[in-house]
Amino acid sequence: MSIQRRKKHNRSNERRKLKREEALKELEVLEKNCQNLPLNLEYESFKELPLSLLTQQGLQQSNYIEMTKIQRKAIPLALRGRDVLGAAKTGSGKTLAFLIPVIESLYRKSWTQLDGLGALVIAPTRELAIQIFEVLRKIGRKHSLSAGLVIGGKNVDVEQERINRMNILICTPGRLLQHMDQTANFKCDNIQVLVLDEADRILDLGFEKTINAIIENLPKERQTLMFSATQTKSVKDLARLSLEDPEYVSIIEDSEHSTPISLSQHYLVCELPQKLDILFSFIKSHLQAKVLVFLSSCKQVRFVFETFCKLHPGAPLLHLHGKQKQTKRLEIFNKFSSMKHAYLFATDIAARGLDFPAVDWVVQVDAPENAETYIHRVGRTARYDASGHALLFLLTSEEQGMKAALDKKKVPIDKIKVKSSKTISIQKQLQSLCFKDPEIKYLGQKAFVSYIRSIYLQSDKSIFKVDELPIEEFAATLGLPGTPKIKFVKKAQSKNATRQKPKKVPGYSSSDEDEGNSVKILEMNSNTLPNLDVQEKKRKEANPKSKLDKMFNRKNMSVLTDHYKKLVDQEADNITSEEELITLKRANHELSDELKQPGRDPLSKRKLMKATSKKFIIKNAPRGKRLIFDDDGNPHQVYEFQDEKAFRSAGDIASQKKEFIEKEFEVMKKEDITDKIIARDKRQEKKIKKKVKLKEELEENMKSVVTLSTTLPMYKEFHEDELNKNAERDFEESSDEEYERLSNKRQAASLPDHTDLNGGEALINKKRKLLEIEEPKTLEDQEALALKLLNRL
Numbered sequence: 001m002s003i004q005r006r007k008k009h010n011r012s013n014e015r016r017k018l019k020r021e022e023a024l025k026e027l028e029v030l031e032k033n034c035q036n037l038p039l040n041l042e043y044e045s046f047k048e049l050p051l052s053l054l055t056q057q058g059l060q061q062s063n064y065i066e067m068t069k070i071q072r073k074a075i076p077l078a079l080r081g082r083d084v085l086g087a088a089k090t091g092s093g094k095t096l097a098f099l100i101p102v103i104e105s106l107y108r109k110s111w112t113q114l115d116g117l118g119a120l121v122i123a124p125t126r127e128l129a130i131q132i133f134e135v136l137r138k139i140g141r142k143h144s145l146s147a148g149l150v151i152g153g154k155n156v157d158v159e160q161e162r163i164n165r166m167n168i169l170i171c172t173p174g175r176l177l178q179h180m181d182q183t184a185n186f187k188c189d190n191i192q193v194l195v196l197d198e199a200d201r202i203l204d205l206g207f208e209k210t211i212n213a214i215i216e217n218l219p220k221e222r223q224t225l226m227f228s229a230t231q232t233k234s235v236k237d238l239a240r241l242s243l244e245d246p247e248y249v250s251i252i253e254d255s256e257h258s259t260p261i262s263l264s265q266h267y268l269v270c271e272l273p274q275k276l277d278i279l280f281s282f283i284k285s286h287l288q289a290k291v292l293v294f295l296s297s298c299k300q301v302r303f304v305f306e307t308f309c310k311l312h313p314g315a316p317l318l319h320l321h322g323k324q325k326q327t328k329r330l331e332i333f334n335k336f337s338s339m340k341h342a343y344l345f346a347t348d349i350a351a352r353g354l355d356f357p358a359v360d361w362v363v364q365v366d367a368p369e370n371a372e373t374y375i376h377r378v379g380r381t382a383r384y385d386a387s388g389h390a391l392l393f394l395l396t397s398e399e400q401g402m403k404a405a406l407d408k409k410k411v412p413i414d415k416i417k418v419k420s421s422k423t424i425s426i427q428k429q430l431q432s433l434c435f436k437d438p439e440i441k442y443l444g445q446k447a448f449v450s451y452i453r454s455i456y457l458q459s460d461k462s463i464f465k466v467d468e469l470p471i472e473e474f475a476a477t478l479g480l481p482g483t484p485k486i487k488f489v490k491k492a493q494s495k496n497a498t499r500q501k502p503k504k505v506p507g508y509s510s511s512d513e514d515e516g517n518s519v520k521i522l523e524m525n526s527n528t529l530p531n532l533d534v535q536e537k538k539r540k541e542a543n544p545k546s547k548l549d550k551m552f553n554r555k556n557m558s559v560l561t562d563h564y565k566k567l568v569d570q571e572a573d574n575i576t577s578e579e580e581l582i583t584l585k586r587a588n589h590e591l592s593d594e595l596k597q598p599g600r601d602p603l604s605k606r607k608l609m610k611a612t613s614k615k616f617i618i619k620n621a622p623r624g625k626r627l628i629f630d631d632d633g634n635p636h637q638v639y640e641f642q643d644e645k646a647f648r649s650a651g652d653i654a655s656q657k658k659e660f661i662e663k664e665f666e667v668m669k670k671e672d673i674t675d676k677i678i679a680r681d682k683r684q685e686k687k688i689k690k691k692v693k694l695k696e697e698l699e700e701n702m703k704s705v706v707t708l709s710t711t712l713p714m715y716k717e718f719h720e721d722e723l724n725k726n727a728e729r730d731f732e733e734s735s736d737e738e739y740e741r742l743s744n745k746r747q748a749a750s751l752p753d754h755t756d757l758n759g760g761e762a763l764i765n766k767k768r769k770l771l772e773i774e775e776p777k778t779l780e781d782q783e784a785l786a787l788k789l790l791n792r793l
């Protein structure tokens, strides 16, 4: 190396050394500043915090300058290394409140790829995880840390390959645990920071055990940050388990309301059958808006989306639910995010954490399960410093309970009235859609059942009262021709009915209340209305549930599923356990009155088998009648062709009958003998054929014996059993006459104890039941043995 080049090399080395020293110094200062960060001060902007230059640049370039309330409180604590349990309103900027400390913590520890996984961020849903990942990419763009997204719905193998190269992982609980269990070299023992975002949602979704299992795999020495928009008891329980001496930061408790001030909130009271009319009218009057519409189930979402698309309200419609594939969900998420005016029909999958920009309205057509879910749903609008509107549809039966729950959670909400003159009825259109398109009808039936089921399964019975729902009217407003039968509602109703005393209704005559087609099953003569238990019992008696009924229902269900599958998006359409609860209404297959056998029980399996056995059918089949056909082919009784006088002169009827039977018996006897002779001849013919065949086979065998004699020992085994069995089969097949002949033959076939087959060299050992033959030495011996064997046959 020349002197000049050496000098240059040394200079660059020195520069690098200096840089390293500077960086180390910066880190030291940062660390010191963080540890000494005064917590009693009010920080307004990110610049005031001891953050790395790279993070500051990332924040600035993403236009994050001023901090939100939760960020002001939580970030300084987290920078000092404390565990934080944060609660803040929706859209208040919780994501940055945990992402900044995560990046800073690893940066201050000079984390590199060689150090492996340093931080885990767990979110309840894939969408939320993706969203967090995007924010991390934005603010961490200047850092050299690597970050990965580990969510379900993607190839595990690809993830397994890359997961170990990541410093920060954003993941959903299930997939993370899967990697902990399955990915061989996945190491979590160096984790510095754990974040649980939307902790309440994680627990709601039933991930408690998964989270506990994950936490068990993590080192105890770590920092944990836990955030949620609502503080529930289960969140506090989880915090107790996973956080160490945490700092509790709540912005909700500080404020008068638990929802953003810029959010205007209203509710309206309507009846269930009016809901879709009101929603349709709302869309018609808010065409230039971005609206998120919440419904209780995937099936509801699909039905409303499909039918409204066909009704063309004039606004772009989208739908989002958990049964869609991940790619489809993302596509819709991005589409709705980028659209200025659109309606997104969604389940609670879109309720939490999702940051759709500039949503004007959140309309809750089906009431949320509780006040917490309400807060999350409305939190999709009025985010950060934007304003927004929320509208909640409540049934009369839900109003009181839900209002009380919202008041308790400090949700300011006012009642508004629906102008019936401005409401457009779409019931007729829906009916015609269901009539024209069976798939829409099936979807409607599913939507109907899933809605009723969702109400039935709600835990807060002070709000949700399934037995007060106007079920039949609701089915009609969905356009359904009848009301699908639902077992659980009947159960609830009958429970309710048993609590009530029977009422007296004069002149009551009931048509079947469960059947949409109004099948008249119960006709009550008395004036007393029996309670529903008795009605149910009687209905069952009149319409027993046989195996056939069940098969019919099952068949119908699969038909439904096929149609249903075809309908929307051709997406994965998992059939839920819900189907088990559905009893589809079947057409009226009642027997006509004359064929009806009242009080007849359905047959048991054993009885049914007996009744359908051939023996039983033959035994009980009606005896044939002798008829004479005339020239035109018409049947006539025998006596119609006889002169009655001549018939009577031949003697009395009984003796004539006896004589006839005797005569016929003789004929039958003769015929029987002929039949037997024919049968015997046939059997003998068969036997001869068999013998010839056997002889041929033996000859063939002997030939092969001769050829193989040089290589194989000549032991042949003949099982005496086989011979006896053959004889027995013959015996069974024979008639009595043949008995003697056959038993003689059998004696001949059964060999004596020591039969000399080959000059006294062969032995039949009866105990061992086999014939032992001395190996013939010469060709002559073999021929002699073959001849003897043939002769024995």
Ligand SMILES: Nc1ncnc2c1ncn2[C@@H]1O[C@H](COP(=O)(O)OP(=O)(O)OP(=O)(O)O)[C@@H](O)[C@H]1O
Binding pocket: 063, 064, 065, 066, 067, 068, 071, 088, 089, 090, 091, 092, 093, 094, 095, 096, 228, 229, 352, 353, 354, 355, 379, 380, 383, 384
């Ligand atoms: N300091 C900030 N300056 C400007 N915008 C911010 C700031 N912090 C957050 N935001 C914006 O506010 C919106 C809401 O933030 P974020 O999604 O973090 O809220 P959140 O509290 O997690 O909401 P949710 O509880 O609904 O999940 C986002 O669009 C985000 O970009």
